[in-house]
Amino acid sequence: MKYWISGTGGESGGLALPSIALYDGAQPLWQDTVPGPTWLDTFEDKLLAVGEGEENGCVYLFRREGNRCTLLDNRPIDGTSFCHLTVFPKHQVAAGACYGTGHVFTLEIKEDGFGEMKSWLRQSDAEISRAHCIIADKAETRAYAANIALDRLYYYDIDDSGALINGRFLALPEGEGIRHLLLREDKGLLYATTEYTNRILTIDVSGSEPVYLGGINSLEDDFAMPSYLSGLIMNEAGTLLYAANRGADTISVFAAEGKGLKKIAERPCYGKFPRSLAFAENGSQLAYANQKSNSVIFAALDAGGLPGEPVRVLPFLNPMFIRQA
Numbered sequence: 001m002k003y004w005i006s007g008t009g010g011e012s013g014g015l016a017l018p019s020i021a022l023y024d025g026a027q028p029l030w031q032d033t034v035p036g037p038t039w040l041d042t043f044e045d046k047l048l049a050v051g052e053g054e055e056n057g058c059v060y061l062f063r064r065e066g067n068r069c070t071l072l073d074n075r076p077i078d079g080t081s082f083c084h085l086t087v088f089p090k091h092q093v094a095a096g097a098c099y100g101t102g103h104v105f106t107l108e109i110k111e112d113g114f115g116e117m118k119s120w121l122r123q124s125d126a127e128i129s130r131a132h133c134i135i136a137d138k139a140e141t142r143a144y145a146a147n148i149a150l151d152r153l154y155y156y157d158i159d160d161s162g163a164l165i166n167g168r169f170l171a172l173p174e175g176e177g178i179r180h181l182l183l184r185e186d187k188g189l190l191y192a193t194t195e196y197t198n199r200i201l202t203i204d205v206s207g208s209e210p211v212y213l214g215g216i217n218s219l220e221d222d223f224a225m226p227s228y229l230s231g232l233i234m235n236e237a238g239t240l241l242y243a244a245n246r247g248a249d250t251i252s253v254f255a256a257e258g259k260g261l262k263k264i265a266e267r268p269c270y271g272k273f274p275r276s277l278a279f280a281e282n283g284s285q286l287a288y289a290n291q292k293s294n295s296v297i298f299a300a301l302d303a304g305g306l307p308g309e310p311v312r313v314l315p316f317l318n319p320m321f322i323r324q325a
Contacts, residue, residue: 003022003023004324026314029068030067034049034051034060037049037050038050039084048109050083052083053080058075058082059085073113077098079101079105084132087109088143088162091106091160091162093118097133104156104164105120106118119164123152124147130148132145132147132180133145143155153169153181156168168209173215175196176197180192182232188207189203189204190210197215199217200229202215225247225248226247228245229244229245230276231243233278241255241261242254251288253266253307265306267306270288270290272290275289282324285298288322296313298311
């Protein structure tokens with residue numbers, strides 16, 4: 001199987017080392033050195049990458065031909081620490097979130113490059129506003145975005161052009177730091193990790209207005225070291241939810257029961273600071289991008305869906321994203 005891997009990379013002897021790559025097993029088929037590709041998404045024959053910088057941001061657009069990618073366009077983004085993007089394929093736009101300034105946007109994707117900016121919205125006039133993640137439902141009628149600093153889930157309608165309109169928000173308990181979002185449409189639920197309290201929040205989005213249902217700890221109650229929840233994925237059956245604990249350096253597993261979650265296991269990530277999670281080998285393995293141990297770990301899932309010891313380790317400098325291609 002093939003995998004996209006990206007991160008902040010680095011340099012050796014003054015030469016930039018790969019920060020984005022397509023792997024087949026342990027072999028890189030293609031790699032590049034664009035600055036800070038901390039999140040990726042794909043659309044038709046294209047690969048899109050975040051260029052995350054403290055003082056600026058950039059979104060990159062590549063065309064994939066076989067196992068190689070060619071840079072088509074890049075677009076500077078005014079919002080700082082641009083950290084997340086999602087393609088809305090029906091509207092042919094890239095939706096992004098900027099942690100540094102609290103902006104969300106949608107940018108037109110054309111055949112040979114980027115088109116016009118369809119939306120450019122700061123989520124609040126507050127001095128500190130930190131947008132982090134933006135996703136949409138399958139019909140692309142509504143988009144959801146997290147704001148870590150304000151403890152808010154923002155939600156928008158998406159018009160015919162791909163613009164975000166009618167922005168509203170659900171206020172969540174103070175101090176949570178809502179980060180990554182995962183939408184489960186068949187149950188009308190949205191799950192969110194929190195960066196400051198290490199909880200998984202559950203929000204009912206089945207009606208016209210979201211309703212906060214509660215949260216569950218990702219770590220044991222007596223865990224006292226610094227840790228920050230990050231990646232969040234769910235298996236295809238919708239029965240198990242996996243969350244990455246940066247600091248505790250573990251993966252927590254939850255069973256989805258009705259509208260609630262039950263923690264059933266916590267397993268080591270066999271590295272340091274796991275960020276992105278992905279299913280691998282068509283769902284038989286779980287992969288972790290361990291940023292601070294410069295490794296991507298592939299762990300087999302047992303019959304109950306729990307990850308075991310590594311079956312493969314890929315060295316990669318400062319990895320922050322992994323996804324099956």
